[in-house]
Amino acid sequence: YHIKAADGRDLRVADLVNDTDYEQRDKIMGYLRNIKGPEDIDIIIALGMAKEGFDWPYCETTLTIGYRGSLTEIVQIIGRCTRDSSNKSHAQFINLVAEPNANREEIVESVNNILKAISASLLMEEVIAPKYTFKPKETGTNNESGQSSDDGSGHTIFIDGFHEIKSDKVKDIIDNDLVDIKARILQDPDIQHAIGQNVPAETINNGLIPKVIKEVIPDLTEEETKELSTYIVIDSVLSHKDVKDINGQKFLEFADRLINVTDLNLDLIYAVNPFMDAYEILSKNLDAKVFKSIQTYIKAMRVDVTDDEAKVLWPKVTEFAKKMQREPSLDSNDPYERRLAEVLLYAKRRILEKND
Template sequence: MEDNIINVQYSQSGKSKKTNNKGMREMQARAYEKRKAQYLLIKAPPASGKSRALMFIALDKLRKQGLKKVIVAVPEKTIGASFKNTNLKDFGFEYNWEINPRYNLTTGGTEKSKVDTFIEFLKSNEDILICTHATLRFAYDKLGNDDEFNNCLLAIDEFHHVSADGTSILGEILKNIIRNTKAHIVAMTGSYFRGDTVAILEPIDEEKFDKVTYTYYEQLDGYEYLKSFGIGFNFYQGKYLSALKEVLDTNKKTIIHIPSVNSRESTKDKYNEVDEIYALIGEYQYRDDKTGVDYIKREEDGKLLKIIDLVDDDMNQRKLKVDYLSKLESVDNLDIIIALGMAKEGFDWAWCEHALTIGYRGSLTEIVQIIGRCTRDSSNKTHSQFTNLIAQPDATQDETAYTVNTFLKAISASLLMEQVLTPDIKFKARLSPDDVSDSKALIFVKGLKEPSTERSKKIIEQDLPDLRASILSDDDVLKAMTVQDSKLINKLLIPKVIKKVYPDLEDEEIEEIREHIVADNFIKDAEFETVQSDIAGTKEFIKAGNKFVEVEKLDINLIDSVNIFQKAYAMMSRKLDVPTFKIIQKIIDEKRMEITEEEALANADKIKDFYNENGKLPDINSNDEYEKRLAHIFVYLKKQKARRENGNI
């Protein structure tokens, strides 16, 4: 779609759906290769088969590695169905996944009885138990002894629910089990980001985990039917209902997520919002009492559309509807779902083509989950679409600063999603003219620093997605989004975030990581073009800023000259008029970036370098944002020095 901020094409290779001689799909086989790891983190998108991957690994640990118990913890009872008895032998694996119904604690019973059964399980000869995160928390508290988890595999599904924050009970349990027992851990998540504000694990614990990542790109590129996926943003003024009709195509199977009632975007009457959406579509006819499906006669042609309203809190109706959704057999069984908190995690409607979300979602994990609702492979679609309808900044509103901040965060979120939706490309320093790049796998970059330590190498190989999330959600980086001069972001702000995330790194390691993440950001957002001529043969070019450069002539200085936000910001801004654009610029200009002591000390040498190169100190009134930032740092250092000399520190 022309208005999309991201459009990705896929090859329909069918690779991600094929199985090997053990019945494993590509992602599952990749995870199984790491089955002997004591601590394993699996990051893979919805529908890639994480549940079955765990079955393969868990059975190997039980039957071949000497472990005695497997405990699988899921965030809610409905997800427990993913771990039901499964025949694996018929497809080539040595063992079946079989669980005694008594120890599937996601099917019913009081929390107290579940805790008692959990403790009973640990003393029994049974080897597999399924429970919710909550049951695990309560049982751990009652046990009061970490040693009970020795010789156990603890598998945490939807691992992003864990947090290193001291207030996270599940996070504390995991930390204690890792540090005090010989238990094995398998953590699984569909989120590619460690945490939106708080890390899931403390660095000392995260270092122990082997990681298996299967990207959205690998999953979608290996589908049979899906050819493309797009992410688009649209704006509304006033109430969102006024703009909904423009982005809602009722010919497409759609999930509409309305805003939380606590959000600014909500009208505060969620039931009325559903009624208004129905009225936009057409004329309400009736509700089927057996299924909970609402029938709406479409205004344009009179077609009866089947719609499920999951906003309704009536528990009897909710049960009817969820039951109906779990038994869908045909693309014609349903047209639209309207939801608020449901239809995200662990929810499956394979025929869904369009996820339409109203209001910015602050959680990147939530965005990944919503996108996962429309990216299942299905014969009824060749394109899947995620559309976010957000408020347009307006000078007449009291909440201008909020809407501007939302605008900037939406751009940031789109760039983060782009990194998992596009191919994973590796970078190496160009050391010889004979080094030939391949835009789909490996690109050589002149002047690129290779990792000099095992630590920086591991971060570059495994942690760039999480680090990118930290960079693109950093307040100072967001405020610098509109700056044309890329040096401020690439040379000052990105190193600042790296230092914050990894405070023990040496300056040389920070620079190595910085160059790789800037190169990765650049390539993810780049346009490639192949040119053929009789004289030069076939050459591949890449768009750097406003010009095309031969891929074989890429160097780190050229990459450093590009603002990673440039393209996304330009595309979003195209939908805004001049007054609105000026409002955004004004709000950003008013948000002064704070200088911290850590940043000032880390960049003191850059002030010396600037003086040596330019014969003057950086000017606080300069039009060059990089120079201006250095000047602010210089002023900060001078003030700190004066305070020390005056005995104020």
């Protein structure tokens, strides 16, 4: 139906709350599955997760009401409004609590779960990660750098040992439900136990992740499960990594070393635990100190600073802090101060990484 906004705009609303009128609901779902742009729908109202097989990357704001007992559900909800789309540069998640008494145990837990979920979502990928397309290395052997522009929206990374996805069902899951599947994997007790006990990454990636996928989507064939599992591991390991250009060659940072993208292979990726950063967030309560560290790390991931530039500008950072009695700010109107702030964030990120 349509409603008139205060500014006179005609807003299109899809109401999925009423599930008794099946004919009308099917009509709405058919429309949602075929939306082509942000102008096709303005508001979707739904109970639960509205996971009826459609994707809405144009969503800018998600509003939920009440407590969320499931951390997985919060991660999924956040993922609904943080998907890449050309119509937005900002997305927000709002949770309305009926009785915000901070002394009530369920509210304290709910708020902490929200903070965990936001942090885990950011660290797992989804909000600030560069957009990569993964292809078998043999299709890119003519590309010496191992990486090429992809439709102007991201980059293609060629991986030795990776095979092109053939199943349309798996492609659809990757396009529409990847965040949901990752959240389910991360919340699986066997996965959490394995990470907590430092089980080798190869065991998690080759055994436990396919097991969870099979439980969540039982109608997948063995080959489809393998395709989806492989993609999830690759995407989770690589999606939040920046590609560094050093002397005309492309490098990805793995732990404490740089890997030339031309040397990237499936065995190397499978040796990395894709969910360790997110698990470390979910396994503890977030206090101000921990959340500040997460915030610093996330901001630092956005800055483009090299080690050499950081070394050159670091004396200027300390000089600024001594003179002004404060750290340089990213919100400053002075571009020079903003650059010093970026160098400071970069340095803090490097310290956090070395302490891991």
